[in-house]
Amino acid sequence: MRDRPAAPSRPASGRRTSFTVDVVVFSPRAQVLGVLCEAGPSRRDRRVLPFGVPRPSESLERCARRLVRDLTGEEPAWVEQVGAFADGKRHVSDAELSIGFVAVMPSRPDGDGTRGEWAAPNDLAGLSPRQRSIADAALTALRTRMDHAPIAFRLLPPQFTLTELQQTYELLLGKRLHKASFRRALQAAFLVQPTDEWRSEGRGRPAQFFEFSPRKRRSGRRGVRFDLMG
Amino acid sequence: MRDRPAAPSRPASGRRTSFTVDVVVFSPRAQVLGVLCEAGPSRRDRRVLPFGVPRPSESLERCARRLVRDLTGEEPAWVEQVGAFADGKRHVSDAELSIGFVAVMPSRPDGDGTRGEWAAPNDLAGLSPRQRSIADAALTALRTRMDHAPIAFRLLPPQFTLTELQQTYELLLGKRLHKASFRRALQAAFLVQPTDEWRSEGRGRPAQFFEFSPRKRRSGRRGVRFDLMG
DNA sequence: TGACTTTAGTAGCGTGCGGCTACTTATTCG
DNA sequence: CGAATAAGTAGCCGCACGCTACTAAAGTCA
Known part of the structure; x- marks a missing residue:
């Protein structure tokens, strides 16, 4: 026990x-x-x-x-x-x-x-x-x-659709995200790679499957953020 | 041992x-x-x-x-x-x-x-x-x-020049900052208030003294930052 | 077949932040 | 009066982000 x-x-x-x-x-x-x-x-x-x-x-x-x-x-x-x-x-x-x-x-x-x-x-x-x-x-x-580690990715299978990824983020963050902005940021960070697989299920347009591909890290250097103070 | x-x-x-x-x-x-x-x-x-x-x-x-x-x-x-x-x-x-x-x-x-x-x-x-x-x-x-708490401000006297504040930030962060950007961000966050005092010391143009004034907090909500992952 | 629904994915506008160069302003020193 | 030094500002540029609005591809149902 x-x-x-x-x-x-x-x-x-x-x-x-x-x-x-x-x-x-x-x-x-x-x-x-x-x-x-x-x-x-x-x-x-x-x-x-x-x-x-x-x-x-x-x-x-x-x-x-x-x-x-x-x-x-x-x-x-x-x-x-x-x-x-x-x-x-x-x-x-x-x-x-x-x-x-x-x-x-x-x-x-x-x-x-x-x-x-x-x-x-x-x-x-x-x-x-x-x-x-x-x-x-x-x-x-x-x-x-969530910004610093691929937490959401580890909750998903190796292949996932971008909608599934976004829903996972929304669930963990407790807030809705905007679809276009979410995808744009994802692509800019080179975090995912499209596969040849497509989801064939239910109604609506099929979704492409992606996989996590931690490539390069964008420098991400900023000056100082004063807008976060309390 | x-x-x-x-x-x-x-x-x-x-x-x-x-x-x-x-x-x-x-x-x-x-x-x-x-x-x-x-x-x-x-x-x-x-x-x-x-x-x-x-x-x-x-x-x-x-x-x-x-x-x-x-x-x-x-x-x-x-x-x-x-x-x-x-x-x-x-x-x-x-x-x-x-x-x-x-x-x-x-x-x-x-x-x-x-x-x-x-x-x-x-x-x-x-x-x-x-x-x-x-x-x-x-x-x-x-x-x-440093982005979330006024740590640098507490290392300075109640009245300070913006150059002193920037130098404190640079010391704590261990990196140089750009003067104009630093000041612009400071003013946008309403974090400091100018006083009537001016520093009269050494050569060069006198510097105005400022004081910390934690006014309003800008919402600061963003979507997701993917560019910070490792 | 063709309209309607549903879900996926994209285009592109506007805004604001942040990095940068280059300038102006005010003071001391010689 | 310059020259030197330090404070402070103007404004361009690129880009990240929010948003609206569009296109694309499937199913459903008359």
């Missing part, structure tokens, strides 16, 4: 668990972004983000990946650390400190070996205060990183 | 240190960016970034601020968490985990109550591997955040 640090799984000298690794797993669920949660132990904590403790000589990120794997049966498509959270906010376990991670997984048919339920990112009531903070930070981090 | 005198002069408060808070303090030192270091305990660790342990019910960030205050006698102008670092890399103390913070301080006359020395960001040899990682991440985080 899975190791659960809620009761101290580190018996050494009666000291409490010093920190946990908590992971926020996002995945597209039928036109909505889902967050993987488990049922919580008490009324106060009805929902719980997956968390655990690194094994000896296991890195933080590998620990996060293992938590996802153990829970869903699959390797996450992308994982990144969000930060360390303490600052007095209560955690489900009584750990003083939690390291937050954000992860994304491809969409899967329901109930596919997945223990736990998928919640909406705006409905995170029932999480302990600290996990609530972690979830918020994870969503922000995800959306920030 | 476990038995080596870890972090002399660090109060361990009874139980063994489970994690540390490490802070990377940047400050302008005579046209170059400086990083605050202390003398290390051994030949292997000739230099040490300031680090410590949170007191009971002290938040991580407050702990970082205290470390800076205790070492320099002043409050840092800006502090932000960089992340959690473990992953097997050795630390000066034998803590399993370190939370990294980045801080900036205004320039000060040399030796002003400051224990420790200012090293160049490119000369960080002598740090333990984990602290080396933290320092690298701190510099990256600093330069990323």
